[in-house]
Amino acid sequence: MSAGLLKENALQNTLLLDALQGRNHSRPPVWLMRQAGRYMPSYQKIKEKHSLLDMFQHEELITKITLLPVDELDIDAAILFSDILLPLQALGFDLFYGTQGPKLSPSEFSIDTLKCPSKEEMQSKFSFVSNSVRLLKKELKIPLLGFSGAPFTLASYLLDSDKHHILRNTKVMMYKDPAAFSKLLELMADIAILYLRIQVDAGVDAVQIFDSWAGVLDPFSYEQYCVKYLKKILKALPDVPVIVFSRGSCHYVKELISLSPTAISFDWQSSLTDLKKLVPEHIAIQGNLDPDFLQAEKNCIKQKVFSTLKEMENDKRYIFNLGHGLLPNTPYDNVKYLVDLVKSA
Amino acid sequence: MSAGLLKENALQNTLLLDALQGRNHSRPPVWLMRQAGRYMPSYQKIKEKHSLLDMFQHEELITKITLLPVDELDIDAAILFSDILLPLQALGFDLFYGTQGPKLSPSEFSIDTLKCPSKEEMQSKFSFVSNSVRLLKKELKIPLLGFSGAPFTLASYLLDSDKHHILRNTKVMMYKDPAAFSKLLELMADIAILYLRIQVDAGVDAVQIFDSWAGVLDPFSYEQYCVKYLKKILKALPDVPVIVFSRGSCHYVKELISLSPTAISFDWQSSLTDLKKLVPEHIAIQGNLDPDFLQAEKNCIKQKVFSTLKEMENDKRYIFNLGHGLLPNTPYDNVKYLVDLVKSA
Numbered sequence: 300m301s302a303g304l305l306k307e308n309a310l311q312n313t314l315l316l317d318a319l320q321g322r323n324h325s326r327p328p329v330w331l332m333r334q335a336g337r338y339m340p341s342y343q344k345i346k347e348k349h350s351l352l353d354m355f356q357h358e359e360l361i362t363k364i365t366l367l368p369v370d371e372l373d374i375d376a377a378i379l380f381s382d383i384l385l386p387l388q389a390l391g392f393d394l395f396y397g398t399q400g401p402k403l404s405p406s407e408f409s410i411d412t413l414k415c416p417s418k419e420e421m422q423s424k425f426s427f428v429s430n431s432v433r434l435l436k437k438e439l440k441i442p443l444l445g446f447s448g449a450p451f452t453l454a455s456y457l458l459d460s461d462k463h464h465i466l467r468n469t470k471v472m473m474y475k476d477p478a479a480f481s482k483l484l485e486l487m488a489d490i491a492i493l494y495l496r497i498q499v500d501a502g503v504d505a506v507q508i509f510d511s512w513a514g515v516l517d518p519f520s521y522e523q524y525c526v527k528y529l530k531k532i533l534k535a536l537p538d539v540p541v542i543v544f545s546r547g548s549c550h551y552v553k554e555l556i557s558l559s560p561t562a563i564s565f566d567w568q569s570s571l572t573d574l575k576k577l578v579p580e581h582i583a584i585q586g587n588l589d590p591d592f593l594q595a596e597k598n599c600i601k602q603k604v605f606s607t608l609k610e611m612e613n614d615k616r617y618i619f620n621l622g623h624g625l626l627p628n629t630p631y632d633n634v635k636y637l638v639d640l641v642k643s644a
Numbered sequence: 645m646s647a648g649l650l651k652e653n654a655l656q657n658t659l660l661l662d663a664l665q666g667r668n669h670s671r672p673p674v675w676l677m678r679q680a681g682r683y684m685p686s687y688q689k690i691k692e693k694h695s696l697l698d699m700f701q702h703e704e705l706i707t708k709i710t711l712l713p714v715d716e717l718d719i720d721a722a723i724l725f726s727d728i729l730l731p732l733q734a735l736g737f738d739l740f741y742g743t744q745g746p747k748l749s750p751s752e753f754s755i756d757t758l759k760c761p762s763k764e765e766m767q768s769k770f771s772f773v774s775n776s777v778r779l780l781k782k783e784l785k786i787p788l789l790g791f792s793g794a795p796f797t798l799a800s801y802l803l804d805s806d807k808h809h810i811l812r813n814t815k816v817m818m819y820k821d822p823a824a825f826s827k828l829l830e831l832m833a834d835i836a837i838l839y840l841r842i843q844v845d846a847g848v849d850a851v852q853i854f855d856s857w858a859g860v861l862d863p864f865s866y867e868q869y870c871v872k873y874l875k876k877i878l879k880a881l882p883d884v885p886v887i888v889f890s891r892g893s894c895h896y897v898k899e900l901i902s903l904s905p906t907a908i909s910f911d912w913q914s915s916l917t918d919l920k921k922l923v924p925e926h927i928a929i930q931g932n933l934d935p936d937f938l939q940a941e942k943n944c945i946k947q948k949v950f951s952t953l954k955e956m957e958n959d960k961r962y963i964f965n966l967g968h969g970l971l972p973n974t975p976y977d978n979v980k981y982l983v984d985l986v987k988s989a
Contacts, residue, residue, distance in 0.1 A: 464809050467973070470936035474944065517912040517934050517967075549895060550913045567862040568895045589862050591815035599819065622862075628812070 310504075311440035315376040319505060319540045319561050319583050321616040327608070328375035329641040330444075331634070332544070332564075333624030334368040335380050338631055341367050351396035355382050361431040362438070369441065372638045376442045379431060379498065383448030383509045384456055386494035389416050389424055390486075392457070403460040410483050421493040428494075432501035442505060445498030449510035449545070450487035450528035457483070466515055473524060480524065488528040492535040505540040507564065508532060511623075514547030514566070518554070521547070526554050533558055542585060546623065549587075552577050567622035571610045583616040590621045593633045600633060604640040655849075656785035660721040664850060664885045664906050664928050666961035672953070673720035674986040675789075676979070677889070677909075678969030679713040680725050683976055686712050696741035700727050706776040707783070714786065717983045721787045724776060724843065728793030728854045729801055731839035734761045734769055735831075737802070748805040755828050766838040773839075777846035787850060790843030794855035794890070795832035795873035802828070811860055818869060825869065833873040837880040850885040852909065853877060856968075859892030859911070863899070866892070871899050878903060887930060891968065894932075897922050912967035916955045928961035935966045938978045945978060949985040 310316070314328035336342060345354065345364060354360045364380040384394055384401055390413050393404040422429065435443050448456070458468040473480045495506050513525045525545065533541055544564035548555060552574065555563045562583035565574055571587060578584055592603060611617040619641045625634065655661070659673035681687060690699065690709060699705045709725040729739055729746055735758050738749040767774065780788050793801070803813040818825045840851050858870045870890070878886055889909035893900060897919065900908045907928035910919055916932060923929055937948060956962040964986045970979065 467936075467971075470934075471939045474934075474937050474940040514913075518915055520934075547913065568859075568892065570863055589815075589819075589865075591812075592819050594816040595819040626812075 326644045327619045329619040330376040337627035338629040358431045378444040386490045415489045429501035436502045445503035446507040447491045450484045452512045453487040488531045507542040510545035513545045585618040587622040593629045671989045672964045674964040675721035682972035683974040703776045723789040731835045760834045774846035781847040790848035791852040792836045795829045797857045798832040833876045852887040855890035858890045930963040932967040938974045
């Protein structure tokens with residue numbers, strides 16, 4: 300990757316960007332998916348006064364929440380506080396965050412009536428995103444990540460807003476009407492590109508694409524319905540490092556490598572030792588601790604972190620992270636302990 | 645595997661047993677997980693009049709339902725109509741089957757108070773199982789399979805009866821108190837052995853162990869909490885062919901091979917072409933069509949079946965099946981069509 304993609308000038312801590320370039324000679328950088336979240340007492344306090352949707356859509360709240368783990372955990376990268384589904388609002392869907400997870404309204408729609416907004420419409424709709432990025436960039440001495448849901452994952456929430464984890468409608472449509480499903484994915488890719496472009500233009504240092512539900516697919520469908528559209532997004536973002544996160548990533552290593560993203564963020568189904576052998580050196584490796592592991596006793600966490608760091612010793616492209624987002628009931632102390640352990644390595 | 649394990653005398657169709665021995669020179673045998681289930685109008689008629697628990701516990705209903713796909717689909721193997729959780733009743737848990745999936749009562753318990761029943765207590769509690777097997781064996785000209793949930797999967801339902809798909813309590817206990825979790829798994833293995841022994845002694849031709857929820861584990865935990873106890877079960881059943889089904893099986897190929905079961909039943913995350921190369925010839929391969937694929941149009945199903953059969957052409961240890969159980973809303977016609985396609989190969 301060209302060093303020109305990376306904006307290191309104002310940063311005091313470039314560990315993440317160094318690792319993304321495969322040239323980190325210090326300890327591995329550490330950040331955690333959903334690092335600004337429900338496990339934090341400070342976050343809970345904000346949440347008592349605001350709805351999740353408010354928190355995702357107001358720049359004062361976005362910046363404040365994004366900075367919580369930066370200030371409290373002294374983490375190596377910040378990630379914009381947002382939600383993977385936000386870009387779907389641009390198609391006229393309303394988002395609700397209830398106790399059963401996110402819901403979209405209307406829940407029924409015709410693909411033919413969905414229309415991709417113009418760049419200008421997107422910018423105007425998501426000005427709170429670009430404003431937040433600009434505010435944060437002034438403040439931060441560590442890299443700032445932007446993100447979006449991946450096309451398959453975005454489509455899955457549109458089709459299976461209810462009982463999402465079963466993905467029944469998504470898979471029925473995928474197998475029954477591949478042409479319509481492909482059309483929907485094409486649109487999802489366009490929306491994701493526009494949404495990521497807003498963040499990149501406002502100044503994020505890298506972006507991550509979350510294909511959080513791609514793990515349910517067979518290799519053929521993964522190629523046809525994930526890889527194809529991830530490729531389109533990567534092609535549209537030649538000017539920023541892109542990390543691809545996919546559940547099932549430990550299965551689809553070959554397919555993810557074929558995308559040649561800046562980094563692949565792995566779930567916990569394979570060992571880093573195995574992944575290190577499979578992933579070519581020009582692609583950085585991020586991951587892959589099971590988020591539930593943070594329920595363990597501190598001595599177990601210590602043992603696990605040390606063995607992980609040993610596994611990845613002297614690996615210049617390794618980024619310490621979880622295999623999925625931090626869970627709500629995670630003990631705050633354990634998260635702090637984990638980050639401190641990696642940082643003192 | 646010794647040919648002595650297999651009881652072929654009374655059978656007219658030995659395709660499954662031949663494939664389990666790695667010596668099937670005809671078309672591949674076909675049976676489908678949950679082949680007696682909600683997608684069948686004839687099954688729905690029975691279900692209108694009886695609760696699921698009744699259907700699992702009365703020999704007339706068990707035998708009648710077991711025979712539905714034998715008569716209607718002319719399938720190559722029957723599988724006892726039952727549920728993977730039934731053995732948990734032997735520990736004093738009550739089972740309820742509601743619209744949200746199975747629930748166990750009491751939902752809270754102390755592991756120290758759980759006691760493995762004697763062989764005699766098990767036989768008396770599950771006499772409807774042995775009676776059903778004996779009745780079916782008189783009737784059937786194809787092999788009859790017995791089954792049980794695997795230790796990890798059984799434990800997961802005890803610990804996460806509510807919101808089971810998240811497995812939060814299971815994983816918290818696994819990481820926070822490995823000693824207690826191991827103790828629970830030891831008990832689950834003992835119960836599964838006793839339950840499978842009843843079926844084997846009554847005359848089933850093979851058994852399948854379902855580790856339907858093992859796919860959430862990292863390789864280390866899979867080794868420690870699945871492989872170890874599956875090994876114990878296999879050791880206790882030297883006199884019957886054992887098929888091991890595990891979600892995540894495409895990840896844990898190496899670990900499953902180390903068990904050296906008669907067969908491994910794979911989910912759909914890897915291609916059979918890849919699996920064929922990985923699995924040594926003395927282990928049969930079962931799988932691995934995504935059950936949602938049966939929502940596709942007939943021409944797509946035809947194409948898929950033909951390409952699968954081509955992939956496994958002349959493979960003497962291959963058993964056609966799905967990668968998981970048949971789903972409730974599957975079109976009956978498509979299931980019939982699938983079976984006919986494989987049989988006419």
